[in-house]
Amino acid sequence: MLLVLLKSIPSFLRFRLITREIYFAGVMSLIIILVSGLFVGMVLGLQGYETLQKYGSESAVGTLVALSLLRELGPVIAALLFASRAGSAMTAEIGLMKATEQLAAMGMMAVDPIARIVAPRFWGGVFSMPLLAAMFSVVGIFGGYLVAVVFIGVDEGSFWSQMQSSVDFRYDVVNGVIKSCFFGVVVTAIAVFEGFDAPPTAEGVSGATTRTVVTSSLAILGLDFVLTAFMFRGVS
Amino acid sequence: MARNRGDVTYVAELLEVERQKLMATLPLIEFKNVNFSYGSRVILNGVDMNISRGQVIAIMGGSGSGKTTLLRLIGGEAKPSAGSVSVAGRVVHELGRDELFKxxxxxxxxxxxxxxxxxxxxxxxxxxxxREHTNLPESMIRDLVLMKLHAVGLRGAHHLMPAQLSGGMARRVALARSIALDPMLMMFDEPFTGLDPISLSVIGGLIRRLTDTLGMTSILVTHDIQESLRIVDYVYFLADGVIAAHGTPDEVRESKVPFVHQFVHGEIDGPVPFHYQAQTSYSQDLGVRTESGV
Structure with a gap:
């Protein structure tokens, strides 16, 4: 990790290397993020309405959808999807480059593979993750709105006004973004490490890809608990 | 204006010229009593070898005999456990990272x-x-790339992706990439493996022609006896971690050294046995009692 950070300067001097990785890790993950966000938001709207209407509080469904997504589900599910889609791809790509001697060839050309291959992918993932999580939450809120307001008929004014009065920018939005930044660092660090460390065989690359998804998922869920405990302690 | 012979810069230039003249007479690569092991498995055991400039050298030997390890030692990817490997007068494993990359x-x-x-x-x-090592303008890089590709006969394939190339074409593109900065030394790790006879002949011809044209030194690690003996100047045979034999292609063809004879003529049994050594006899393994009791 320290090595990657130390060797990141050339990547920032040639930012197009990072831009390219943002495209592969971020832009190419958009479809799965947006579609998943929409459905998660729709389910939240439906379940939220079902529960809240028993207490006559169905107008609070907007608050429930927004807080659930911004604080937890947006960063966590987006990170899990990111680990499965982009993290596994990063590991497989770097692992296969190693297995087919591309990294060795680069080294023999006096080009450091960590600076040229690993660092741009790491930063591409780190920059993409918070943006993907934000988009997941936005589309999720829209999904909740579709179900609760458009399909079920909850009052639109109540839906938005309750959400506006309950959601705090500092505690809810910013903390959610901070969480997704942490997840971005953890997932991409695991992905590039597993790829670079993979045994140069078909079995080795396959095992490394699996380890990326499993380790990242556990790390995301564990880290989420720790971050939540620090961020939302004593906040109503 | 005439140069002042007492000028320090002038003296330094003269010394540099003399140093380069001296270096040109010395071998480009020197292996001095090189040992190398992977854990407890000894790969090289006291290898001594000198490789002169401007030659095409083949290093041959059975699978796992340490041929590729020799290339890794020259490139600084591995360090010898004893002895030294020098390239152009510099001991490779003593160089720092920046010097090694240089x-x-x-x-x-x-x-x-x-x-x-x-x-x-x-x-x-x-x-x-x-692009990584020079600040050349893109227009000049374009011209140089097309020249390198033309040298290997693939100027017309410059727009293709590697997945669209045949094995022989990929090898030729890789060769063009390797000579991009006009190296003094080229190393070829099994350059003929998996090629059809035409591609094999093309690659062999290119290695010889580019070595002569660019004034390089080339080292081939290969199993392909016929093609290698056609293009190389000198051959080293590696067996049991040492240089078992060496000589010109003609000397190799006529060699009576058992290992070289077996290798060159592709004999099934010889110093390199057909059977892997077993702990028990064949009849014991099959549970058969023979008259001799074996």
Missing amino acids: LRRKMGMLFQFGALFTDLSVFDNVAFQM
Whole structure:
């Protein structure tokens, strides 16, 4: 990790290397993020309405959808999807480059593979993750709105006004973004490490890809608990 | 204005010229009593070898005899456990990272299956080193890349991706990429593996022609006896971690050394046995009692 950070300067001097990785890790993950966000938001709207209407509080469904997504589900599910889609791809790509001697060839050309291959992918993932999580939450809120307001008929004014009065920018939005930044660092660090460390065989690359998804998922869920405990302690 | 013979710069220039003249007479690569092991498994055991400039050298030997390890030692990818490997007068494993990378810029290596960067086009693969190590304008890089590709007969394939190339074409693109910065030393790791006879002959011809044209030194690690003996100047045979034999192609063809004879003529049994050594006899393994009791 320290090595990657130390060797990141050339990547920032040639930012197009990072831009390219943002495209592969971020832009190419958009479809799965947006579609998943929409459905998660729709389910939240439906379940939220079902529960809240028993207490006559169905107008609070907007608050429930927004807080659930911004604080937890947006960063966590987006990170899990990111680990499965982009993290596994990063590991497989770097692992296969190693297995087919591309990294060795680069080294023999006096080009450091960590600076040229690993660092741009790491930063591409780190920059993409918070943006993907934000988009997941936005589309999720829209999904909740579709179900609760458009399909079920909850009052639109109540839906938005309750959400506006309950959601705090500092505690809810910013903390959610901070969480997704942490997840971005953890997932991409695991992905590039597993790829670079993979045994140069078909079995080795396959095992490394699996380890990326499993380790990242556990790390995301564990880290989420720790971050939540620090961020939302004593906040109503 | 005439140069002042007492000028320090002038003296330094003279010394540099003399140093380069002296270096030109010395071997480009020197192996001095080199030992190398993977854990407890000894790969090289006291290898001594000198490789002169401007030659094409073949290193041959059975699988796992340490041929590729020799290339890794020259490139500084591995360090000998004893002895030293020098390239152009510099002991490779004593160099720091920056010095090693500076030396590697004067080397090229062709890997067994080319090792082309699969996310870059043929053009970008050949341009890779120029973009990484030089500040040449893109127009000049374009001309140089097309010249290198033309030298290997693939100028017309510059727009293709590696996945669209045949094995022989990929090897030729990798060769063009390796000579992008006109190296003084080229290393070829099994350059003929898996090639059809035409591609094999093309690659062999290119190795010889480019070595002569660019004034390089080339080292081939190969199993292909016929093609190698056609193009190389000198051959080293590696067996049991030492140089078992060496000589010119004609000397190798006529050699009576058992290992070399078996290798050159592809004999099934000999110093390299057909059967892997077993702990028990064949009849014991099959549970058969023989008259001799064996």
